[in-house]
Amino acid sequence: MHVSFNIAADIDAAMKTAVAAAGIDAASFAPEVRTADPRNGDFQANGVLAFAKRNKQNPRALAEQIIAALPDEIKARFDTAIAGPGFINFTLKPAALFDWLNTYDSIEKLSSGASSAYAGQTWVVDYSSPNTAKQMHVGHLRSAVIGEAICRLLEFSGAKVIRDNHLGDWGTQFGKLIYGYKRWLDKDALARDPISELERLYKLGNEATPDGSPELEEARQELVKLQRGDYDSLELWKLFSEVSKKAFDEIYKQLAIKFDHYLGESFYNDKLQPVLDELQKLGLAEESQGALVVFHPEHPRFAKQPFIVRKSDGASNYATTDLATMLYRVEHFHADGIVILTDFRQSDHFEQLALTAEKWFAKTGRRMPRFAHVTFGAVLGENNKPLKTRDGDTIKLKELLGEAEERAYTIVSEKNAGRPKAEQFTDEECRAIAHYVGIGAVQYADLSQNRSSDYLFSWDKMLSLDGNTAPYLLYAIARIHSIFRKAGIEPEALAAIEKEASPLETPTELALARKLVKFPDALRLATDTLRPHFLALYLYELAGDYSAFNNADKVLVDDTPVRARRLLLCARTQLTLNTGLNLLGVRTLKRM
Ligand code: ARG
Numbered sequence: 001m002h003v004s005f006n007i008a009a010d011i012d013a014a015m016k017t018a019v020a021a022a023g024i025d026a027a028s029f030a031p032e033v034r035t036a037d038p039r040n041g042d043f044q045a046n047g048v049l050a051f052a053k054r055n056k057q058n059p060r061a062l063a064e065q066i067i068a069a070l071p072d073e074i075k076a077r078f079d080t081a082i083a084g085p086g087f088i089n090f091t092l093k094p095a096a097l098f099d100w101l102n103t104y105d106s107i108e109k110l111s112s113g114a115s116s117a118y119a120g121q122t123w124v125v126d127y128s129s130p131n132t133a134k135q136m137h138v139g140h141l142r143s144a145v146i147g148e149a150i151c152r153l154l155e156f157s158g159a160k161v162i163r164d165n166h167l168g169d170w171g172t173q174f175g176k177l178i179y180g181y182k183r184w185l186d187k188d189a190l191a192r193d194p195i196s197e198l199e200r201l202y203k204l205g206n207e208a209t210p211d212g213s214p215e216l217e218e219a220r221q222e223l224v225k226l227q228r229g230d231y232d233s234l235e236l237w238k239l240f241s242e243v244s245k246k247a248f249d250e251i252y253k254q255l256a257i258k259f260d261h262y263l264g265e266s267f268y269n270d271k272l273q274p275v276l277d278e279l280q281k282l283g284l285a286e287e288s289q290g291a292l293v294v295f296h297p298e299h300p301r302f303a304k305q306p307f308i309v310r311k312s313d314g315a316s317n318y319a320t321t322d323l324a325t326m327l328y329r330v331e332h333f334h335a336d337g338i339v340i341l342t343d344f345r346q347s348d349h350f351e352q353l354a355l356t357a358e359k360w361f362a363k364t365g366r367r368m369p370r371f372a373h374v375t376f377g378a379v380l381g382e383n384n385k386p387l388k389t390r391d392g393d394t395i396k397l398k399e400l401l402g403e404a405e406e407r408a409y410t411i412v413s414e415k416n417a418g419r420p421k422a423e424q425f426t427d428e429e430c431r432a433i434a435h436y437v438g439i440g441a442v443q444y445a446d447l448s449q450n451r452s453s454d455y456l457f458s459w460d461k462m463l464s465l466d467g468n469t470a471p472y473l474l475y476a477i478a479r480i481h482s483i484f485r486k487a488g489i490e491p492e493a494l495a496a497i498e499k500e501a502s503p504l505e506t507p508t509e510l511a512l513a514r515k516l517v518k519f520p521d522a523l524r525l526a527t528d529t530l531r532p533h534f535l536a537l538y539l540y541e542l543a544g545d546y547s548a549f550n551n552a553d554k555v556l557v558d559d560t561p562v563r564a565r566r567l568l569l570c571a572r573t574q575l576t577l578n579t580g581l582n583l584l585g586v587r588t589l590k591r592m
Contacts, residue, residue, distance in 0.1 A: 012045075122333060138457070146447065168265055272320045330361070400442070436474070443470070451533065500561055508549040519538065519576050
């Protein structure tokens with residue numbers, strides 16, 4: 001029998017078939033199948049109600065009609081029931097549940113099952129994208145962590161993903177930086193900690209050039225020289241870029257992020273004028289008070305507040321660069337989808353960008369890709385204010401990740417000391433584990449929350465072994481590995497034993513199995529909405545169902561068929577938790 005990866009999609013298709021078979025006009029019928037509350041079944045179709053209302057029919061009668069017309073294959077796999085005003089509940093029969101678990105038994109199978117959803121699509125994901133000559137601080141964490149998870153989710157769903165770090169490496173700040181560099185450079189400091197030295201020089205340059213001062217004019221001249229392509233200025237700019245990239249790469253290495261491209265703002269310098277010319281020629285952009293702008297008359301705000309694509313002093317800006325970037329991603333990468341991550345404060349900019357690009361591409365016969373501006377809230381300290389150091393400075397990301405590892409090390413080595421001598425880790429092993437646990441805790445704390453809300457940064461919470469945290473999930477995986485070690489088998493070498501398994505029976509076995517087969521739904525939801533927390537929540541619930549199973553049903557019993565089916569559940573839980581965490585960018589451990 002063919003067992004589909006996504007069971008909800010099977011039900012969806014079957015209901016459409018049934019509706020057509022029952023002679024109902026199916027054009028406007030959407031089954032709306034989703035994961036059900038476990039008390040009601042596995043899946044629930046809610047679409048009958050709205051459809052019946054629209055067509056002035058009795059929803060329960062209609063539901064009955066549809067159930068009767070379901071294909072035999074579906075009737076063989078599910079128990080069905082009508083609930084409430086006309087919902088249809090589907091409950092997998094234990095044999096069908098078991099079939100799924102036997103089919104999707106490896107990461108390869110899961111990924112081939114998942115990969116049809118976005119097959120053939122190319123997605124460009126623009127994330128992290130910090131400004132050069134500055135250190136990354138805690139505010140840069142969310143874009144990098146959420147962006148990487150989104151890349152992995154799309155990739156697993158079959159898309160070709162292009163990871164593009166759109167560095168802020170061009171702009172007015174470089175005039176002031178060069179001004180500061182030429183006057184106050186400390187060569188030793190530059191050799192020791194180059195990015196901090198650049199930050200210091202920019203600060204000095206900025207302080208020395210107040211508005212309207214002759215010093216500011218000098219800084220501006222430095223910028224003009226750079227923009228004209230003056231050799232020495234460009235050499236300095238290159239140095240700034242190299243130093244910055246090196247510092248950023250250290251952080252990406254800690255987070256296990258690798259970009260395909262670093263096409264920063266400077267890359268688009270020579271691609272801006274043609275964009276402005278085209279917009280003007282098409283009549284989309286017009287002059288207004290010396291600037292070149294695009295109005296969107298249909299929009300409540302942007303009818304009066306236009307998208308400024310060239311400033312009144314003739315200079316291009318963030319908008320110009322992003323329009324050129326959009327074009328490049330469509331023409332060069334053939335992007336079907338573009339995702340850009342920044343905090344919510346840039347919402348207006350990207351809304352105007354999308355509106356402008358849609359009109360521009362429509363007029364020029366280009367295809368508008370799907371575009372998503374993925375936003376997120378601020379990182380708050382325990383006092384509910386943006387997270388700062390005690391002195392009120394921003395927290396450098398490098399230091400934050402270092403602290404995460406240190407704190408995890410304390411916890412890991414304390415736990416280790418409590419173990420029987422023969423099972424203890426060496427100090428080196430504790431360090432290695434702490435690296436995974438510490439970084440994973442920071443990543444997961446961010447990913448487990450709805451990204452639209454501000455998130456409260458709490459060391460105690462994120463490092464706790466209880467609750468929806470990385471340590472809790474990592475520990476669940478390690479515990480399953482230890483069961484297999486005790487049993488003397490590798491989870492991978494399980495196929496032989498699984499053949500001996502008897503049907504699932506106890507309520508906790510069945511509840512765990514029912515949760516396992518819903519991985520595809522969680523994956524779909526997280527990917528389609530670009531919200532990784534849906535997957536995180538699923539993993540947390542799965543670990544809870546596993547723990548209930550583990551408490552109620554002893555795994556390593558003498559009865560071979562019972563032991564085999566329970567080991568199978570352990571192996572699938574381990575597979576799903578591992579796959580899920582890796583999709584979130586969190587690295588897992590066999591022992592901790
Ligand atoms: N460098 C920008 C910042 O730090 C983010 C860039 C996001 N990407 C883009 N294509 N505008 O705010």
